[in-house]
Amino acid sequence: MSLLQSTQFRPDPSANATRRALLRAWPELQNPAAWLVALILVIMPLIANGFFLIEIFATTLILGVIALSLMFLAGYGGMVSLMQLTIAGFAGYMVAVFGMSGNANISLGWPWWLATPMALALATLFGTLGGALAVRTEGIYTIMITLAIGAAFYYFTNQNWAIFNGHTGINTVATPHFWGVDWRSDIAFYYVTLGVAAICYFAVQYVSRAPFGLALQGVRDNPRRMAALGFNPNAHRIAAYAFAAFIAALGGVLQVWNYRQISPGSVSVGACIDVLIIAVVGGITRPIGPFIGALIFVLLRTFALDVLIKLGLDGNRFRLLIGLGFLAIVFWSSDGVIGLWERWRRRSASSTQRSGGGRHG
Amino acid sequence: MTRLFGALAALTDVTITVRPGERRAVLGSNGAGKTTLFNCITGDFPPSSGTIRFFGEDITQFPPYERIRRGLRRTYQISALFPGLTVQDNVYLACRGVSRGRFSFLRPGQNDALMHATETLVQAVHLAGVKDQRVAELAHGQQRQLEIALALAGAPRFILFDEPAAGLSPTERRELIEILTSLPAHMGYIIIEHDMDVALRVVESVTMMHNGRIFKEGLPREIESDPEVQELYLGGGHE
């Protein structure tokens, strides 16, 4: 083993090195824009009223978390799963079924601190099993299988009355209430979603550089070589589905608390595809992408009607707008609006350089 | 206890037996079945019949990753790396693949033993200067070096090199020979190589393959001077 021990690597013990390592691990820390965004998000309740706080920002964060789970699978694992919203919806249904709701014949009436972990566990299991099914085939087939799973779940919730209460769904779902705080009141709920979204964001960021995340990216790039390095590619893929399912389930629990009801409409095929659109429009190579995509999506969904009518157009054409916007992004950018933004920055940077060089020459 | 390494692959009744620590070259023209032989041994594509024994253990039915965890390694003729990751991450993955914690959700610290091993390997293949670059940005020769580094990770007992010198400059070839000859004595390997200068200098025995069959086996100088081999293989190269 002389070769492998020929040089001794000594870590630099100085504080400077620790600091550098920290910055390499968390590049956000040295980005002033990131600090600014974080500050704004934290003091948001001072700026925005209840409508903006919940309808825009909390909704964005929830959709962002669900889309983040897709970004994790697609960006790091190369698996485009269309069932992430289905997993979220399943978690939401489970909260309604195990917890308390207006449909007393269905809900078991467990307290929230028991129903929520149960819902998270079941949804994670659901996503893991779905993933185990999807990894039976490779590449583009993933989309087909996960879409089939999502659509089957949608039709099942429509048909089944015993658990899912058919097409009416489950209404007036109870939300947590403890320490004298109603956690569904606007400001408290905003902070809950912000906290969960931040944890999910940093968890994905962290795991992407951990052995598991690196191995997943290796599997994405070259599964055969990963097997030749001692990894079991499919086990990693399924584990990735499990991790993503847990994130999606968190988003689903927040979503059912947000709307206080859940019905087949919440898990429709269109909604599944919306999550893909959010992730792709935002950009699926970095965890920030899904949140940007979600913000664009929510803003469009909320204000497109008014804007379209003001422009003298039919206000109902919101989905047409979404579809065309999505097509445009897919056509012009491989990395969503982040990619467009970076390309624009690079171009403007190079053009200033060129004009600077021109003056010299 | 037989400590033999053998492959009976379905090419056409190919039987290769290599002693532990033995270094052997497999020569032959394109399409002779050399890479197929490697694929059978590592399990990339399973043989349709026959058995593969590794240090006495029958590994024929094992998935590739189980074979690797037992100390088998290989490199690929066309570099099979992870272009989206940095050099360091590539090597780190190779080290991680044959140790525990493949599913770890915790990032390695600066004092992590595998990080040290990674660092050492990166230096051993002369890539320390580019360790934070993405593999897609590396030059061809550097990618070949990295390919070898991945095969040396962990504690390999036996390595299959598939044309490691392909596309390398003369200087890089010298470096390659240096790396191969400085491997610890217990590490055996099989090398597929078209460049006789490289192949015959780093091995102690040679197997010639032709059309999926074993054509001739012997010592390097026997093979080199064999008239039939000259005609079949070396001669063809000069025309």
Add this chain to the structure above:
Amino acid sequence: MARFIERHPAWALIVIIAVAVLAWLVFAIWPPGLEAAIGRKRVFLNAVLNGITLGGLYFLVASGFTLIFGLMRNVNLAHGSLYLFGGYIGYAISTWTGSWILSFIVAFVAVALVGVILQLAVFRRMEGQDLRQTMVTIGLSIVFADLMLWVFGGDFYQVQTPSWLIGPVQLPLLTAIKSSGEPVYLQYPLVRLVIFAASVVIGIAMWLALNRTRIGMIVRAGVDDRDILAATGVRIQLVFVLVFALGAGLAGIAGVVGGTFQSLSPGEDTRFLLASLVVVIVGGMGSIPGAALGAVIIGLAEQLGSVYIPTYAIVVTFLIMVLVLALRPQGLLARR
């Protein structure tokens, strides 16, 4: 067939027993005990026939989907939109001219044209990038769905069945024997039988075209190995356009059929997209006989399920897909 029995004797036995049981259930007169357990035979026979004829419809949709996927690796998630578009066109033509046959021709041509435009204007530019192509088809399906909602609204439409096809026909299948000893035969809508026969004819025609003509050989070669096709110097773009046109046109025809069988409304596009996905996953990607087998299996499962376990019908379909993926992930009749 013989090779299959030789290789998988257990599976062959299960299949043979299943077919025998089904045949007995269809042809025998049910003993009273069975009727008491699972209901009238007429209900069962209707479900079986509905399932098989629905399978014919699914085959029309899925065969185009599988052909396009097999040759171009393009997962066309806008296929359901093409189906619904064909249905609306057929409805418009049949109410305008009163001709049912003409509505098929126009629907085929119109939807095939959409397919040609899509292939030429969109997919040709991103050949080989299957993920990007699929994303584009998702975007297109959203745009199409909204455009159709804009034009046709959210109402239900039904294509008028021509008068010569209206009414039931008596089939030589006994459902029961009256107490007077008089046999009772099954009555079944003629139009469904005619449409099923037509889809069988289309299926056989496609099979013949793929196996007996030069262009069919090219397409099959392309399904097996695209690189070989590119290397033979065939005008591959022309083949792609033709196949896309044919696949889309079939979806258009299926839309008219579906509009006659059932009804047309927003949401049907998704339903038939899902049906195509499951049929193709079960039958085997890129295989026409696979699509036929998958379509019949899924059609039967859906109809029998909705009769006997109405609130879990979709689960049966889904379980079939899971079972196939677990045992034979490439699909029942896929070659690889």
